[in-house]
Each structure stands twice: as structure tokens, then as C-alpha cells.
Amino acid sequence: MSILRASHLVKRFGPVTAVRDLSLTVGEGEVVGLLGPNGAGKSTTLHMLLGLITPDAGRVELFGLELARHRTEALSLLNFAAGYVDLPGVLRVREVLDAFARLYALRRPRERVAEMVELFELGPLVKRQVMALSSGQRTRVQLAKALLNAPRLLVLDEPTAHLDPDAGDRVRGLLTRVAAENGSAMLVTSHNMREVERMCDRVHFMADGVIVATGTAAELAGHYGAEDLEEVFLKVARG
Numbered sequence: 631m632s633i634l635r636a637s638h639l640v641k642r643f644g645p646v647t648a649v650r651d652l653s654l655t656v657g658e659g660e661v662v663g664l665l666g667p668n669g670a671g672k673s674t675t676l677h678m679l680l681g682l683i684t685p686d687a688g689r690v691e692l693f694g695l696e697l698a699r700h701r702t703e704a705l706s707l708l709n710f711a712a713g714y715v716d717l718p719g720v721l722r723v724r725e726v727l728d729a730f731a732r733l734y735a736l737r738r739p740r741e742r743v744a745e746m747v748e749l750f751e752l753g754p755l756v757k758r759q760v761m762a763l764s765s766g767q768r769t770r771v772q773l774a775k776a777l778l779n780a781p782r783l784l785v786l787d788e789p790t791a792h793l794d795p796d797a798g799d800r801v802r803g804l805l806t807r808v809a810a811e812n813g814s815a816m817l818v819t820s821h822n823m824r825e826v827e828r829m830c831d832r833v834h835f836m837a838d839g840v841i842v843a844t845g846t847a848a849e850l851a852g853h854y855g856a857e858d859l860e861e862v863f864l865k866v867a868r869g
């Protein structure tokens with residue numbers, strides 16, 4: 631069953647058509663990658679799926695609910711993390727997590743915050759103000775916040791972009807494990823092809839606002855006569 635179904639989405643910014651006639655689905659528990667060169671339309675697509683911007687055409691259904699008509703209910707079942715979304719900088723890490731736990735009306739907020747602090751190894755950082763964190767540390771707080779409500783769908787825009795290779799590897803492992811345990815689906819953008827090969831069940835390649843190829847990493851490599859997803863990317867990006 632699809633928990634996300636986007637049909638024929640279009641988004642224009644003045645003369646620029648960022649997304650044109652884009653359709654995609656994410657199944658229950660599935661991890662789907664959304665790839666493409668800079669400016670392909672990935673973030674714009676995610677922002678339409680999250681209701682942050684309104685499509686000029688097309689329709690988004692989350693968990694069988696049309697987003698335009700059931701916004702609160704649909705959005706309460708998902709979460710989002712991206713490096714460009716700022717957390718309140720003056721708050722301390724624990725205060726941020728407590729605030730989101732209240733916002734999400736969690737049943738056991740204290741326990742859940744403690745679980746996330748442990749999972750993302752935030753213990754030494756809980757008393758630090760968010761503005762004093764490194765970008766990698768901030769990413770871990772973002773991901774902890776994004777998993778607080780055990781979302782059925784986790785939308786991640788370049789989740790490991792600011793992490794060093796060791797932290798990136800650990801976070802990838804964590805996300806995969808936690809998503810599997812919770813039965814959460816994930817929709818992930820990334821420019822790290824090894825990350826996508828490791829995490830994603832299926833991949834959509836975007837170029838110029840449209841999806842130009844879909845499949846597993848192995849299917850796409852076979853289709854493009856490529857060694858791996860990195861080579862597929864280069865072939866797609868260079869037309």
C-alpha cells in the first residue's frame with residue numbers, strides 16, 4: 631500500500647518551471663531515494679509533499695488522505711529534517727527536544743526525548759545552546775527531533791551532508807535500523823551515491839523537473855550499462 635502518492639505535480643517560480651508533471655509513490659516501510667543534479671527540483675518536490683509550498687497543479691495523498699484537505703492529520707504522521715531548516719538557536723538541545731515533544735503531544739515525552747538523546751549520542755550536548763553546535767552536531771539534533779514522533783514517513787533532505795564520514799556512516803546505520811524497527815518509510819534526497827545504494831530500496835532520478843528513471847540501484851546500473859549509481863548519475867546528469 632502507498633503511504634505517499636504524488637500525482638502530476640507542477641511548480642513554477644516565475645519563468646522557472648522547477649517541477650513538471652511529477653508523479654511518485656512511497657510504500658509502507660519503503661526507503662526511496664530522490665536523486666538528481668543541483669537544481670533538478672528535488673527540494674521543491676519535497677516541499678510540495680510536505681505542504682510547505684502549494685503545487686500549481688497535481689495532488690498529494692499522504693496515508694490515503696488528500697493533503698490539501700486533511701493537512702493537520704496527514705502531517706502529524708510524518709516528520710522532516712534538512713540542514714537548511716533552523717532550530718531555535720538560543721534554546722538548549724534538551725529544551726528544543728522537549729518543546730517538539732510537547733508540540734507533537736507525545737504520550738511519554740520525557741522517555742521519548744531520553745531515547746532520542748541516547749540514540750543520537752546527544753548526552754554531552756543537551757545543555758548546549760543550538761547556536762553553539764557544529765553543523766554535524768546540529769544534524770544529529772535535527773534527526774533526533776525528526777524521529778521523536780516515530781513518524782510513518784520520514785522525509786530527509788540531504789540528511790548526512792554535514793557529517794564527517796564516521797558520523798555519516800553511523801547515522802545511516804541508525805536511520806536504517808530505527809526506520810526498520812518503527813516500520814517507518816523514508817524519502818531521502820542525497821548527493822552521496824554510496825549512501826543511496828546502502829539505504830534505498832528504490833530510486834527516482836530527476837533532471838530538469840521530471841523523473842527520468844526509476845528502479846533499484848542494480849536495475850538502474852543495468853539499464854544504463856553502468857558500474858554503480860555514481861556512474862548512472864553522471865550519465866543521467868550529462869544527458
Ligand SMILES: Nc1ncnc2c1ncn2[C@@H]1O[C@H](COP(=O)(O)OP(=O)(O)OP(=O)(O)O)[C@@H](O)[C@H]1O
Pocket residue numbers: 643646647648666667668669670671672673674675
Ligand atoms: N523560491 C524559489 N524562487 C525561485 N526559484 C526557485 C525557488 N526555489 C527553487 N527555485 C528554482 O527551482 C529549481 C529547482 O530547485 P530545487 O531547490 O528544487 O533543486 P534541487 O534539486 O533541490 O537542487 P540542489 O541539489 O542544488 O539542492 C532551480 O532552478 C531553483 O533555482
